[in-house]
Amino acid sequence: MHTLSEENYLKCIYRLWQDKGQKITPTAIAESLGNNPASVVDMLRKLTDKLLINYDKKKGVELTAQGQKDATLIVRRHRLWEVFLLEKLGYDWDEIHDIAEDLEHIKDASLADRLDKFLGFPEYDPHGDPIPKANGKMAKRYSTTLADLKTSGYCRVAAVKDTTSSFLQYLQKLNISIGTKIQLIEKIPFDSSLVISIDGNERTTVSQKFGESVLIDM
Amino acid sequence: MHTLSEENYLKCIYRLWQDKGQKITPTAIAESLGNNPASVVDMLRKLTDKLLINYDKKKGVELTAQGQKDATLIVRRHRLWEVFLLEKLGYDWDEIHDIAEDLEHIKDASLADRLDKFLGFPEYDPHGDPIPKANGKMAKRYSTTLADLKTSGYCRVAAVKDTTSSFLQYLQKLNISIGTKIQLIEKIPFDSSLVISIDGNERTTVSQKFGESVLIDM
């Protein structure tokens, strides 16, 4: 199996691949992991040797079929543990990500499947991210953000793109969670700030950066 | 906090300390961990620097108050996860130890306590080992083995001293689990084999080695 570090690279590449259809470069990986690009180059060589990725200067980094499978399993474990921590152990929204970062690396052939069953086969994790099934398939992944909205109107919070506790705590303060109904009232042309109404309450203004981290369902 | 390796050494020293009141030597630790004695000496230096142990050639290795506390927490986490794996995820008796070996290293300030609560504050793990409480205290630890019995008579299986799957599978085959009533019928002087009756059924003979791994309550 893979080392902790290899798994973190795989997961990182998987996330970059899902986030944008863009070319995945060593620099992007380095930034995402907080590592030095030189270290990334080392690891890319190792992952290539293990047939988990293909790296072509023109195309950037791509996961092989095996790499995708392995990365998906790590993500599956991460998201299942998040559900467990929140639902069973009573952790708060903003606490579970970091703990799941460690739990996701526990390797046992049937652990994910047993946990999945124990949790009742959840489709989404507490941040609204779809949980890959045992066969690798997963439910719809939302991609439109609040900041993407061109015109005023209603939407529902489907997921969040940021799992830092500062962001999640801000959401809690605003009384926003998965499923919350939001009305976009106005977009300020100057800085793309968003004037919104949360659950029909009085209007609030949030930043563009904030809007970009909220995935919505229309 | 401590590295994975440091935690494994701490736990090992804790176990050796509990097992026998004997002097804990680098060689004993090396054997127990399957490491080279030279590596152990390196690590003892590090643990000493971190004030987790005291090492004196005469007295051997001793845990400091902090070392005991830290080791107890690791054991607490291990045993709680074992209960979780068996009771909640439906693993078998012989599968849980190895997975808990990994889970015990997950560090989060409240994880053990939340898990403890979720599991209903169990006193013993599935192998009959007492689970340290949040305050470090723990229930009675059985120390008499089946092999220690001098005369024929009845006893109850309280715990097992060996967590290898070959041993646990043998127990399952013999229909022995925690709480099973065993009658010692005869001890063969030649090799200390034990003739026993399990739950009142027909007699079986087990080895001395087997008897030494079964902790009993009289």
Next chain:
DNA sequence: AAATAAAATTAGTCTTGCCTAATTTTATTT
């Protein structure tokens, strides 16, 4: 007590996964 065996320790090496600094390659400007 001397001889021998066992245990502990030191010295030096290896791998993993990271780093910095220097260099080369690729992209972007002017």
Next chain:
DNA sequence: AAATAAAATTAGGCAAGACTAATTTTATTT
């Protein structure tokens, strides 16, 4: 196209934690 900037890569190093081999210390025999 040349100049400049950015990205990628190479080279060399470091710390952790293991190893082997050699040496020193301690224990056990004779």
